[in-house]
Amino acid sequence: MALDLVRRLFATRFGGIGVVILLAVSILSILAPFFASSGPEDIGSPSMLPPSWQHPFGTDSLGRDVRSVLLYAGRSSLTIGFCAAAMAFLIGGTIGALAGYFRGPLAAVLLRVTDLFHTLPAIIIVLFSVSLLGASFWLQVAAVALAIWPIEARLVYGQFITLSEREFVLAARAAGLSTGHLIFREILPNALPTVIVQVALDASTAILIEAGLGFLGLSDPTVPSWGEMLNRGQEFLELAWWMSVFPGMAICIAVLGFNLFADGVTEMFNPRATAAPPKLEG
Amino acid sequence: MSAPILSARAIVKSFGGRSWFGGGSAKRAVDTVDLDVNEGETLAIVGESGSGKSTLARILLGLVAPTSGTVAYQGRPVAEFGAADWAAFRKSVQPVFQDPASSLNPRMRVDTTLSYVLRRHGLATRATMDAEIAGLLASVGLDAAQFRDRYPHQLSGGQQQRIAIARAMAVRPRLIIADEPLSSLDMSVQAQVLDLLVSLKASRNLGLVLISHDLNVVDAISDRVIVMYLGRIVEAGPTRQVLGNPSNDYTRSLLAAKLVADPHVARARRIAMDAAPAAAPISPSNLQGAPQ
Amino acid sequence: MTVNTPPADAPLLSARDVKVHLRVHGRVVKAVDGVDIEVHPGQCVGIVGESGSGKSTLGRAMTRLLPNVEIAELSGSVRFCGEDVLAMTPERIRALRRHRGLSMVFQDPLSYLNPTLRIDRQLGEALRHLPDRAVVREQSAELLRQVGLDDTRRILRLYPHELSGGMRQRVLIAMALAPDPQILVADEPTTALDATVQYQVIQTLRRLNKERNLAMLVITHDLGMVAELCDRVYVMNGGKVVESADVFALFDAPQNAYTASLLAAARRLHQTKALGVGPAT
Numbered sequence: 001m002a003l004d005l006v007r008r009l010f011a012t013r014f015g016g017i018g019v020v021i022l023l024a025v026s027i028l029s030i031l032a033p034f035f036a037s038s039g040p041e042d043i044g045s046p047s048m049l050p051p052s053w054q055h056p057f058g059t060d061s062l063g064r065d066v067r068s069v070l071l072y073a074g075r076s077s078l079t080i081g082f083c084a085a086a087m088a089f090l091i092g093g094t095i096g097a098l099a100g101y102f103r104g105p106l107a108a109v110l111l112r113v114t115d116l117f118h119t120l121p122a123i124i125i126v127l128f129s130v131s132l133l134g135a136s137f138w139l140q141v142a143a144v145a146l147a148i149w150p151i152e153a154r155l156v157y158g159q160f161i162t163l164s165e166r167e168f169v170l171a172a173r174a175a176g177l178s179t180g181h182l183i184f185r186e187i188l189p190n191a192l193p194t195v196i197v198q199v200a201l202d203a204s205t206a207i208l209i210e211a212g213l214g215f216l217g218l219s220d221p222t223v224p225s226w227g228e229m230l231n232r233g234q235e236f237l238e239l240a241w242w243m244s245v246f247p248g249m250a251i252c253i254a255v256l257g258f259n260l261f262a263d264g265v266t267e268m269f270n271p272r273a274t275a276a277p278p279k280l281e282g
Numbered sequence: 283m284s285a286p287i288l289s290a291r292a293i294v295k296s297f298g299g300r301s302w303f304g305g306g307s308a309k310r311a312v313d314t315v316d317l318d319v320n321e322g323e324t325l326a327i328v329g330e331s332g333s334g335k336s337t338l339a340r341i342l343l344g345l346v347a348p349t350s351g352t353v354a355y356q357g358r359p360v361a362e363f364g365a366a367d368w369a370a371f372r373k374s375v376q377p378v379f380q381d382p383a384s385s386l387n388p389r390m391r392v393d394t395t396l397s398y399v400l401r402r403h404g405l406a407t408r409a410t411m412d413a414e415i416a417g418l419l420a421s422v423g424l425d426a427a428q429f430r431d432r433y434p435h436q437l438s439g440g441q442q443q444r445i446a447i448a449r450a451m452a453v454r455p456r457l458i459i460a461d462e463p464l465s466s467l468d469m470s471v472q473a474q475v476l477d478l479l480v481s482l483k484a485s486r487n488l489g490l491v492l493i494s495h496d497l498n499v500v501d502a503i504s505d506r507v508i509v510m511y512l513g514r515i516v517e518a519g520p521t522r523q524v525l526g527n528p529s530n531d532y533t534r535s536l537l538a539a540k541l542v543a544d545p546h547v548a549r550a551r552r553i554a555m556d557a558a559p560a561a562a563p564i565s566p567s568n569l570q571g572a573p574q
Numbered sequence: 575m576t577v578n579t580p581p582a583d584a585p586l587l588s589a590r591d592v593k594v595h596l597r598v599h600g601r602v603v604k605a606v607d608g609v610d611i612e613v614h615p616g617q618c619v620g621i622v623g624e625s626g627s628g629k630s631t632l633g634r635a636m637t638r639l640l641p642n643v644e645i646a647e648l649s650g651s652v653r654f655c656g657e658d659v660l661a662m663t664p665e666r667i668r669a670l671r672r673h674r675g676l677s678m679v680f681q682d683p684l685s686y687l688n689p690t691l692r693i694d695r696q697l698g699e700a701l702r703h704l705p706d707r708a709v710v711r712e713q714s715a716e717l718l719r720q721v722g723l724d725d726t727r728r729i730l731r732l733y734p735h736e737l738s739g740g741m742r743q744r745v746l747i748a749m750a751l752a753p754d755p756q757i758l759v760a761d762e763p764t765t766a767l768d769a770t771v772q773y774q775v776i777q778t779l780r781r782l783n784k785e786r787n788l789a790m791l792v793i794t795h796d797l798g799m800v801a802e803l804c805d806r807v808y809v810m811n812g813g814k815v816v817e818s819a820d821v822f823a824l825f826d827a828p829q830n831a832y833t834a835s836l837l838a839a840a841r842r843l844h845q846t847k848a849l850g851v852g853p854a855t
Contacts, residue, residue, distance in 0.1 A: 541798025
């Protein structure tokens with residue numbers, strides 16, 4: 001079944017490309033020590049060197065090889081992307097599922113809480129948490145998750161509302177199957193395709209938020225990240241464009257990978273959603 | 283006659299009717315319904331869209347709570363049920379729904395679906411599961427080897443409905459409540475599924491509540507009929523009597539509108555109607571502006 | 575395959591050896607595989623089949639309304655008044671749909687009516703070819719009356735969702751009548767409707783067929799509808815026509831095993847004991 005899913009993903013227009021991009025970016029980052037020519041802390045080279053054979057992406061203001069820093073920074077950016085999305089899914093998914101399945105006063109309360117977090121702009125939440133609690137890496141992840149979970153919650157809520165009325169769920173209830181079974185074996189597997197798409201998009205949002213934080217200088221200074229590289233590069237934009245362009249491209253590629261993957265999953269489970277509009281004939 | 287398996291008294295189900303800003307009146311999908319279902323009998327509930335028959339079915343199945351009124355199983359009100367009572371109820375009263383495709387979990391194989399039900403009620407162990415499933419599938423006319431590992435989308439409509447029936451039969455119920463079980467199926471398949479229901483009924487003394495808009499089917503297999511219109515029962519009684527000699531205008535209009543697969547009959551009826559034009563048949567779908 | 579010889583005069587709409595092969599998930603599905611159909615002026619022809627028989631695909635191919643799926647092959651000739659429908663330019667097709675040509679009625683009226691427009695606007699669109707607003711209004715009311723909706727003033731001011739299912743379907747038929755077509759192609763026109771309304775819509779169609787001499791091609795799985803409405807019936811199975819006959823001949827003495835099995839199934843369902851009506855089994 002899993003192999004069949006993978007095959008179908010690659011049969012979509014862009015899903016396969018998205019997966020390949022994500023795999024490539026992940027592998028490069030995880031195996032950074034093998035691909036990088038120097039450690040992220042090495043400041044031995046002359047600073048502000050333009051791209052050359054020795055330093056394909058140039059060096060930055062501290063004398064670090066940009067390519068190497070990029071690879072190491074990828075670890076934190078991707079980690080934030082995956083982890084924040086996962087956390088958002090856990091928090092938002094649980095809240096949405098409870099509200100959608102049990103309805104009633106419980107749902108009313110949970111939905112209002114969701115609305116509250118939803119109306120606060122993501123950046124504000126993150127800035128608030130970071131300025132209050134400092135900029136440690138995992139706090140950042142939590143802050144980003146806090147910003148995006150309402151979207152997940154709404155989505156899962158909608159799925160549970162619809163699915164819990166479907167006849168196969170009613171039949172399972174009539175067969176006396178437990179609430180746990182209904183939620184985890186009947187409803188959730190059918191909600192997954194939509195949820196996975198949202199999680200992928202959340203990941204790309206998380207990466208962008210992190211980039212924003214880093215750019216504003218609010219990220220953990222001890223951990224290199226693409227956003228932080230952008231921050232460093234902005235004052236040297238005219239002198240050393242490579243300090244900004246390459247991290248920027250890395251962010252774009254990662255976000256693109258997640259988005260294409262999301263498109264691919266959408267197309268897999270709902271082929272007409274992404275099909276070309278019907279050719280109107282006469 | 284022994285006590286009815288299932289009985290309903292003064293069932294009312296209303297929707298809507300928020301009193302927040304004084305707007306919106308509540309709509310009664312089911313409006314004061316009484317009925318009994320006896321052991322081994324086939325009761326048909328006939329009605330068109332908006333009659334409340336599906337809502338009533340879900341209330342009888344214990345899936346939806348009525349706004350007021352009581353449903354009693356074997357004389358005991360379900361509202362008083364504890365966990366053990368519900369477990370017994372679930373083993374006795376099972377549904378078959380209209381759209382077989384949506385009544386099966388699209389992500390679950392046939393054998394998985396059946397095994398959950400069997401395990402829940404202790405009807406099979408790991409060792410006996412395969413045999414039990416094979417037996418169930420055989421009882422609905424499907425070859426286990428071929429069908430056990432299929433997903434719903436790999437089955438035809440008729441096969442899906444047979445699986446749904448197998449799932450209902452898995453717990454060896456005393457009563458099946460079938461909501462338009464034939465409507466989504468092709469005509470040739472309808473006959474097969476109907477035959478299956480009839481033979482299961484006969485072999486296990488199964489009670490059947492059949493909700494259907496098809497009067498021909500109702501006449502073919504039911505003992506008693508209830509006719510519903512806009513949430514109320516307008517006529518009830520033995521099938522021969524209700525369909526052969528209806529006392530209610532709505533029932534008469536339903537009978538007049540029945541299509542028969544015979545052009546001779548159709549022509550004869552046309553000639554008769556031209557000679558004595560009847561008033562337009564009453565129907566909820568005809569009354570735009572009637573309380574919906 | 576048994577085919578009774580068609581009458582001498584030329585058919586209004588005909589299909590000869592029509593093939594529609596579609597590509598679905600990489601495989602070729604022969605939805606329609608060599609079908610001949612004829613509808614003469616004023617005739618009501620039924621195409622009966624179960625799901626997957628290809629009847630709907632045939633209907634859509636004949637009216638140039640095939641859905642947006644990949645077509646592996648579309649061959650054969652479809653002629654309307656002698657002209658080749660499949661080879662027509664889009665402009666010619668549009669002209670035909672606007673006046674004295676083919677009109678189509680589908681199964682689910684709610685999807686085919688614009689939910690944001692009142693009925694009078696939608697009928698007005700179908701009557702664009704008329705000179706002025708007053709004539710359009712008159713003609714709209716007349717069309718509604720023809721389909722049995724007498725409360726025209728009220729109905730014209732309503733939105734589709736404010737109408738009942740039966741009324742919507744009749745409005746759809748009225749819109750199909752607006753261009754004064756010579757033939758109406760109806761694909762499962764009453765399947766989604768309640769029994770009593772279904773009966774009324776069928777009688778409406780029959781009246782239009784007999785009184786206006788409006789030819790009809792009715793595509794359905796319901797043998798009861800065919801018995802009520804059609805003069806001639808084609809039975810389709812697996813993309814081919816397996817039998818075609820006059821309606822009485824078909825029901826009394828089916829020549830093909832598949833037809834016989836369909837009729838047997840219908841009769842099994844319609845075994846009536848109390849009512850005394852129904853076919854002798």
